[in-house]
Amino acid sequence: MECGCYLKNLSDRVFFILLFFLLFMSSSEYTPCFYCSEYSKIAQDYPVNFATKDVDSFTPRCFLHWEYECSKCGKDIHFNGISWCPTCKKFTCLSCANEQMHQERFLTYDYYYSIPCQECGNFNPALDYAEYNGTHPYQIGDLQPDEEIVIWMPIYKNQLKSQEFPHKAWGVERILALGRRVRFTRLDALGEYSPKKTWDANAPVWEPLFRDGGDYHHKYKILPEVFRLLDIHENETILDVACGEGNVARALTKQGGQVTGIDFSKLLDFAIERENEEKLGIQYLKLNAEKLTERFAKESFDKVVCNMALMDIENYETTIEQIAHILKEDGIFVFSITHPAFAWPTCTSFRVPGDSQRNEDKLRVVVDYFDERPTLVHYWDNPGLYFPRTISSYLNELIKNNLVIMEVCEPKASEELVKKFPREAYKDDDIFPDFLIVKAMKKSKL
Ligand SMILES: [Zn+2]
Ligand SMILES: [Zn+2]
Ligand SMILES: [Zn+2]
Known part of the structure; x- marks a missing residue:
């Protein structure tokens, strides 16, 4: 018994010496440069x-x-x-x-x-x-x-x-290495990837998210502003470009508009299915947003909306030019996009540490605002395509096509939203805009 006690005391002493040593080693004096x-x-x-x-x-x-x-x-x-x-x-x-x-x-x-x-x-x-x-x-x-x-x-x-350069110890590379992040890849050419193929593949994952009007961002920040800017009146003809599964088209119809929705992906099948279940009188066409003039005559719509889609469209110049063509004189074009400067992947946000659930641990780093190469993003099982562009690229394209800017909106989370959705909004949406929404009017004669 005595012997066992002695050993126990000895191991205790070794333990305390070790503990003291570890504490000593971890004190600031021994932090490496x-x-x-x-x-x-x-x-x-x-x-x-x-x-x-x-x-x-x-x-x-x-x-x-x-x-x-x-x-x-x-x-x-x-x-x-x-x-x-x-x-x-x-x-x-x-x-x-x-x-x-x-x-x-x-x-x-x-x-x-x-x-x-x-x-x-x-x-x-x-x-x-x-x-x-x-x-x-x-x-x-x-x-x-x-x-x-x-x-x-x-x-x-x-x-x-x-x-390798840039070296991971410095600058943006160093900051990014501090967090975990969703990967993306800049492409020099689309190669095997096509917007239609990626949207077709992602349609079954995407559709359920919008069955009920979309997520927090769509419901509370994007759509209220898009609808306010569109300001639909009874019987106005509206084209919803890249309408997807049709949540915006349905909402605009309920606001009194006569809506046509076009989309080139399998998402449109979900829109048609919904229309067959609940007839609202929306006309759906499977059509590429870069080929509007193939199906619609000059000056045939009062308003055109393109909600959260221009950044997914490869030839946005063609789409904007054709939208201007099919809009009536004084017609309104409203589009919403992920913010060209502050939204992912141009601006990468992550938390340090990467698994932290607190927004004050969230950092945003603009990686390369001017890089307009197509970007492969990995949100879902199947990759998606994103086409980053600068704010000036978008706005100059409007100007080139006589689309006069009426209002620009960068939705900010209200105090009410912050209280209701702290995880999304506090120290996040209340300090950074995730989206850019623009209202323009067609004026042929300036
Ligand atoms: Zn040193
Ligand atoms: Zn000298
Ligand atoms: Zn000096």
Whole structure:
């Protein structure tokens, strides 16, 4: 018994020593420097210093990778924005001189700045490249660091691992790597993918979502504005372009309109099925939104609506041109789209950590607003196609076709909506627009 007790006490003591050690190790003093850690993945001989600066941030930094005081303006500047002149023994920062940019791959970067010395005018690289080059003032002994740090000497720099760019440690790539995200792929050409095929494949998954008027976004943010802007009067002729399973067409008919709905996908079969069940007098046609003039005469509609579809249409220029053609003079065109700047996939939103259910953990990052390549998106089992365009692309297409903008709307969640749907709206829809809705009027003679 005595022996067992002794062992138990011993294991307790070992446990407490281990616990103390772990707590000690995890204290801020032993947080590795972010820059050192990233460099060490490329240069295997790179020593990782402990961070003593910005320790509680996403980028804890060691003394070497901290800030240096510009000898001209006296400001403390990040090491990647300041150069050292070995001749004049002076620091010069980016703000105090006109830098040059050099595209060259080194460590985890693909460019560096060289900054002219404030005294002699000679160009010296910023300290990130200087360190890689072995000319950092700590490496050449011009200065002594105030804190104890291990200085890397780039003896083996020819053996560095080659890197993909953009490097995942920096910028948007780094931010995106913090969360989990739904993947998408930019396509240089459509190839095997066609909008019709992808919509046909997704129709059975899509239709049930709209049987009852759509999700939160459609019901409370998009459709109320689309209907307000359309302002339907009794017996007006309305064309619903890319009507899908017909939820907008049905609503507009109930508001008094004489509605024709066109769509090229299998979604239209669901619309026709609904019409057969409950006759509202909607005329449905299986037709591509880029071929409107094949079926409709010039100036044959009072109003045209294209709800949440233009960003899915490959040749939106053709569609807008044809809509202008079939609209009567002073006719109204209303379209809604996912927001070209703030909605996915142009702007990627994700949470950090990726499985957090709180919206304050949600970040939005604009990846590349100007990239208008077709994009394969993976919302469902089958991929979908999305055609990203800038706001100016859309608006200029209206202007080109004498469609005069009457109102632009970016729905914002009201206080009431925020209370009712906090998961969708709080710190989300109340601070970012997910959708862009435009009302335009056809004016042949301006
Ligand atoms: Zn460091
Ligand atoms: Zn300066
Ligand atoms: Zn100098």
